[in-house]
Amino acid sequence: MQYAMLFFIHPDDAARRRDPAQAAAYTGTWMAYVAAIREAGAFVDGNGLLPAETASVVRMRDGRRQVQDGPYAETKEELGGYVILDVPDLDAALDWAAQCPALPKGAVEVRPTMPRPAVTASAAA
């Protein structure tokens, strides 16, 4: 099964990432983490995201698009990245999540990805 791990970064960790003196060490823990997932054959896809202040939100109001500055959810933690896992079951995904550098201060949301709809013969043709 495939799961998305969504990494919610605590402000303290987000600050470490922004601080040039600490950024390398911080990024290093993430690279090691992702390397371990790859080595286990569980990595499908993933990316870090630039900090929340780079986010823009698009909505549709009265048929016109409306763009606003800032992340969609104004929470203490910010969405910092994601990894798509391919593992046998939820417990295996939770075990990966539990090793994530976003913890112990932040949080990881684990969700199954939506199964791709089966491509029918006529649609494929």
Added chain:
Amino acid sequence: MNQQAWAAAEAAARASYGRLLAYLAARSGDLAGAEDALAEAFAAALASWPTQGVPERPEAWLLTAARRRLGHGARHHRVRAAAAAPLAMLAEAASAREAPGIPDERLALLFVCAHPAIEPAMHTPLMLQVVLGLDAQRVGAAFLVAPAAMGQRLVRAKAKIRDAGIRFAVPEPEHLAERLAPVLEAIYAAFGTGWEGAASGGGGLADEAVWLARLTAALLPEEPEALGLLALLLHCRARQAARRQAGGFVPLSEQDTRLWSAPMIAEAEAVLLRASALGRMGRFQLEAAIQSAHAARARGLAVDWAGIATLYGALLALAPTLGARVAHAAAVGEAAGAADGLRLLEAIEGASAYQPWWAVRAHLLARLGRAGAGAAYAEAARLSGDPAVRGFLAGRAKRLLLL
């Protein structure tokens, strides 16, 4: 229809419910689908066994029938309600007799029901439904939730199990202790509904909880806390008949010990002994040990309050819940003196809406001959949700206030 044959068929079918569901769900990963298939197999069994006779291996017959139906895929027959809610509690011995060949995977089912990814409030209802086969009506009644709402919440929880990919497996050894705790909590919560339910005449589930605790202890004989929970529930259950007299509440210290169930107490003591031999103390073992100390009264011995106070102290170190703190103060009040107990009690914060705090306070004030005991009993009575307990506390209040 031959009533006797029908009853035999029903009993054989019911005894197998949890085992068969565990087996089917473990393979399909779909609890709801397995339940539907099994319900159809039961309906077929109840239709054919009374006339054709109970098959040589009833479980194998039911399993084959259910698998055939699972194979038919998404059929939306809702036959659960038609076949009376099957109760695995009946004739566990019968199920053991006919079991060879079908592995018992109910332990995995228990862990799925109490998986941390499932909303905690649904752990107990799920367990009661999928392991014991209780219907939403019965589960809802025990939790004071409308059957339709409970049914919906159960459906959602099962969908989460399927869609989130929760595996039907016993956790790896390194996760076992952490995953066992919510399983035991859920069984304890089922017992709680029985406790209150029995008091108010509602549909309590205390027997079901004891059955689940027994199952868990049998499946995990090396887990002292599973044994501890069973011992605790047996001790409490043993006093069922003594807790009420003519509808009135009888406090533990005034219960007629001849009304306690000696076999249950003996079983509880034996189970607790096995637990302590494993050498890993825990919350449920401590609580069972406290109940064991109270049970000494049945043997004509005085209650060892100092020992009970020590046990509560150990419990507080593990889990400083409000209930344990109040009970600790009460035990100290008996062991060391009412003044010491009262001092501990008054140091507890956030207890102003907690009925036992007021009841213990009233008791200790009365023993010290101090003012305010009657008013404290009255406050305890006001906070009690159980009519019998309320009546008892109000009676004490009245007596003191009239003095």
